[in-house]
Amino acid sequence: MNLTLHERSEKLLKQRIKQLNPIHLTLFLWATAEVTDQTIIVSR
Amino acid sequence: MSGEFELVLKKAVELNPLFIIHRGDTVYTGKKEYLEHFVKVVEKIASNIPMFVCVGNHDELYLDESNLENFRATIGKAHWVIDIPVFNFRCIALNNVISPKNKIYGFTDRELNYLEQQLEDAPRNTVVAMHAQPNIGRWSNLEGFPVTTPQSQEFFDLIQEHRVKKVLVSHVHAYDEQFIRKNRNGTFTFGRGTDFVLSGGAGAPLDFEQPLILNNYNFTEFFVSRYNILGPLLWKDFGRPRRNCL
DSSP states (O other), X not given: OOOOHHHHHHHHHHHHHHHOOHHHHXXXXXXXXXXXXXXXXXXX | OOHHHHHHHHHHHHTOOSOEEEOSXXXXXXXXXXXXXXXXXXXHHTTTSOEEEOOOHHHHEETTEEOOHHHHHHTOOSSOEEEEGXXXXXXXXXXXXXXXXXXXXXXXXXXXXXXXXXXXXXXXXXXXXXXXXXXXXXGTTSSOBXXXXXXXXXXXXXXXXXXXXXXXXXXSSSEEEEEEEEOTTSOEEEXXXXXXXXXXXXXXXXXXXXXXXXXXXXXXXXXXXXXXXEEEEEEEOOOOOSSOOO
């Protein structure tokens, strides 16, 4: 059965959320705490 | 859809976002084969990136009538919500195209009831995504939804009461941003209030009405943390397409 774009995306999103690395998440939160957009780009 | 869309999408995919929100007008008319072609292009270029689409007037317009059957069969539901509790994030998609044929935009009572339900336990980082922009401020002369109707006034009351962080709109083929606050007496103040981000130039010929900030192909990037949403970060200048997409 062909999935719609949204059905396919929902499956993908659930997988991607599970794969989010908690260490990266912590760094990301730290980096975005009080810095400028420019710094965020560099930090990525 | 034009070759520019492929360039914009390729750039967005390079950034490896968690997901992409497309705020409508994927095709010129909502013919099934056009929508299927759009999905095919997205699945080819963004095979690993989820994409969620709001309904635009062109998606819904087919044979001069309002028709969402083809959209639902190819793209999917017209209403969707992305909930990511770890980021205190929720994105609520609305359909604010009332009549694509007559170019009427706004909110039905049913749409507002739906929004109210979704906002009931809205987390800190809640955004609303929809196609048409409000006819207000720099956007007064563009074809959007009137802000004086009781339904539109209720829309502003709801997003303010529930502290919606961003309202993402498209429709106009350009980029602009306005902070809009509705006052108790029904008037509006600019420069403070809810952040309305208009990013609508991703493929179709550009709009050049003044005084929009930027008349160029563009998309925007947002950074979501548990505490806040940073952005929009504006991306533009994607080069010239080698061929037309469709």
